[in-house]
Amino acid sequence: MIETKRWNIQTKQPDERAIAEAASLLQNGYTVSFPTETVYGLGADATNASAVSGIFQAKGRPEDNPLIAHVASKGQLQNLISALPPVAEKLLDTFTPGPLTLVLSSNGACAANVTAGLDSIGIRIPEHPVAQSLLRACDRPIAAPSANLSGKPSPTTGEHVWADLEGKIAGLIDAGPTGVGVESTVVDCTQEIPVILRPGGITKEQLEETVGTVMADPALAGMADSPKAPGMKYTHYAPEIPMYLVAGAPAKLQTAIDRASRNEKRVGVLASTQTAEQLHSARIIPLGEDLHAVAAAIYDALRLFKDGDADVILCEAFPKEGIGRAIMNRLEKAATRYLPD
Numbered sequence: 001m002i003e004t005k006r007w008n009i010q011t012k013q014p015d016e017r018a019i020a021e022a023a024s025l026l027q028n029g030y031t032v033s034f035p036t037e038t039v040y041g042l043g044a045d046a047t048n049a050s051a052v053s054g055i056f057q058a059k060g061r062p063e064d065n066p067l068i069a070h071v072a073s074k075g076q077l078q079n080l081i082s083a084l085p086p087v088a089e090k091l092l093d094t095f096t097p098g099p100l101t102l103v104l105s106s107n108g109a110c111a112a113n114v115t116a117g118l119d120s121i122g123i124r125i126p127e128h129p130v131a132q133s134l135l136r137a138c139d140r141p142i143a144a145p146s147a148n149l150s151g152k153p154s155p156t157t158g159e160h161v162w163a164d165l166e167g168k169i170a171g172l173i174d175a176g177p178t179g180v181g182v183e184s185t186v187v188d189c190t191q192e193i194p195v196i197l198r199p200g201g202i203t204k205e206q207l208e209e210t211v212g213t214v215m216a217d218p219a220l221a222g223m224a225d226s227p228k229a230p231g232m233k234y235t236h237y238a239p240e241i242p243m244y245l246v247a248g249a250p251a252k253l254q255t256a257i258d259r260a261s262r263n264e265k266r267v268g269v270l271a272s273t274q275t276a277e278q279l280h281s282a283r284i285i286p287l288g289e290d291l292h293a294v295a296a297a298i299y300d301a302l303r304l305f306k307d308g309d310a311d312v313i314l315c316e317a318f319p320k321e322g323i324g325r326a327i328m329n330r331l332e333k334a335a336t337r338y339l340p341d
Contacts, residue, residue: 001167008158011035011175014133022171023137026051030170031058033147033161034134036126038099038180038201039299040155041070041144042169043134049111052143056113058168061150066116067143068101068184069123072135077123080141082107087211088189094210097127099184099201114143120190130175146183147172153237153302153334156181160303181296182326187214199326201295237334239302241268243313245331245338250278256314256339257281268310270301275316283310291324298327302334314339 005025007018022032029051031044042058044051046069056063071077074092078084081104084092088102106121115121123141126132135142146154147161147169155161158174165172185200187207195215196204207214246253253271257279260267269276269284272294276286285301287294305313315331317338318324 002170004162004166004169005171006158006162006174007171008174009130011129014130014175016133018173019130019133019137022134022173025170026134026138026142027140029054031055032134032171032173033155033158033165033169034131034144034173035128035158035175035178036070036099036131036144037128037178038126038183039178040147040158040161041131041142042147042161042165043070043142043144045138046110046114046141046143049113052111052113054169055143055145058165059145059148059150061145063113064116065145066118066122067114067145068186069110069114069121069141070131070135070144071123071125071141072132073125076135076141077102077125080107080109080121080123081105085189087194090211091187091189091194091207092125095202095206096125097132098125099127099180100124101184101186101198101200103186103188103190103197105190110141110143120188122186124184128175128178130173134173151238153239153299154183156296156299160300163303177296177300179296181299182323182330185326188217199323199329201323201326203322204325205322237299237302237330239305239313239334240307241305241310241313242336243302243315243331243334245315245317245335247317247338250275250316253314253316254279260312260314265311266309268305268313269315270298270313271316272318291318291322291327294318295323295327298330 009015031054101122101124149164156178180201185202186198188195273286276284287297
């Protein structure tokens, strides 16, 4: 156990002293959690292999799972790569700073345990003011996966980070809830046609409007032996109790609720606000009116049903369009399975 320093700051006007203290910890090889526009990250100096090992140790994360390097600017990104293809530069100029990670050819500037030994590296420029201030103060790339225990839902509030990692990391910059809610979209730009390795805050439709054809990696449907991006190999996002996905009309979800209740199960339900209004159950968490609201709420909701509060979670399956692809990518990794019709 170590003492975890916690700074509570405002997003729009980050406390300069708090940022300087957190940056000093990172520069000296410690791990610090900080907010981005997607989820909270757990950062360490990406050029320091020992510091990066601290991320894996705190999270209980396998070291064959690559990390994303966060930088403050396009110039800092270019210091980490051997080439910036035109298609990558167009995506970079259009969507960053923002929830987009580009996989590019590494020049070896970052430690080998950031890339899991691959010759490519995932890099992103976050737009969150706190993340930007911290990265500028550090003046070095910061490797940062989500700041949760490996396998648990990603953190979208400082409280989530504190619950998982207090006593395991050196610091937490708490600036309140994040915005997008699901992690960045990861796009492999090392090939002629960009390939989505992980759906996220930037949709496939948005990418294609900018650069034309964009492919989805077949590994998204299964488990990758040598993942190029986080979230492709291991189970993630799981709540404390079993969760089942239910596709179809609200009546199908109600039927599943009734069936579980007859079996003396205490049922927790996750559904859009519209669907929730049509259900009869004492333990429903409405996730919002649209898919963007669902994305922002889903990780917090997965943490709300604790072991002892409910025996099973039934969750509405959402359309796989727009940001719905990212939502369902996470829910399918978190769920035990789909319930049959």
